[in-house]
Amino acid sequence: MGEKRSNHTVYNVNYHFVWCPKYRHPILGVIEDSLESSFRAVCDEYNYEILSLHISPDHVHLFLSAHPKHAPSEIVRAVKSITAGEMWQQHKPLLQEYLWGGGFWEESYYVGTAGDVSTSTIEQYIERTEHV
Numbered sequence: 366m367g368e369k370r371s372n373h374t375v376y377n378v379n380y381h382f383v384w385c386p387k388y389r390h391p392i393l394g395v396i397e398d399s400l401e402s403s404f405r406a407v408c409d410e411y412n413y414e415i416l417s418l419h420i421s422p423d424h425v426h427l428f429l430s431a432h433p434k435h436a437p438s439e440i441v442r443a444v445k446s447i448t449a450g451e452m453w454q455q456h457k458p459l460l461q462e463y464l465w466g467g468g469f470w471e472e473s474y475y476v477g478t479a480g481d482v483s484t485s486t487i488e489q490y491i492e493r494t495e496h497v
Contacts, residue, residue: 367481369414371432377480379416380437382427384445384474390463391422396456400425403448411435411443428479437476445470 368377386392393400397420408415408429417428431440449469453460460469 369430369432374433376433377430378433379428379430379479380440381477381479382429382437382441382444382474383424384441385424385471387464387466387468387471389423389471392459392463393420393425394422395459396452399455400448400452403451404444407444407447411440413440413444441474441476445474 368375370376400420401418404418404425404427405415407413412432413435414430415427416430417426419426427444429440452469
């Protein structure tokens, strides 16, 4: 993890997302390989850099870096909607057994941010008078 650059921006924006399949059914272990491939393809397409990915049977942890022009809600919406569609295409008979109401992911999710410096380091920098 470190600073990245684009034409007019230097940034280090990292998000930790966590979410569950509908009804928190522990079905992700069965489809883990295709789900991981789907996550990687979506993130490549949208230029999100996966820093870490862990797929548990009943939830997913996705830690990624993205350009600051992408809102966290936009990121999670794209990743969840595309992976859901692909999982239904690839695993429809299995998913119909567990996800009787349609959908794939719960609507809710967790998001947290992370960078290379702590909150106290930033506060100390801002409070210094030298940079004024």
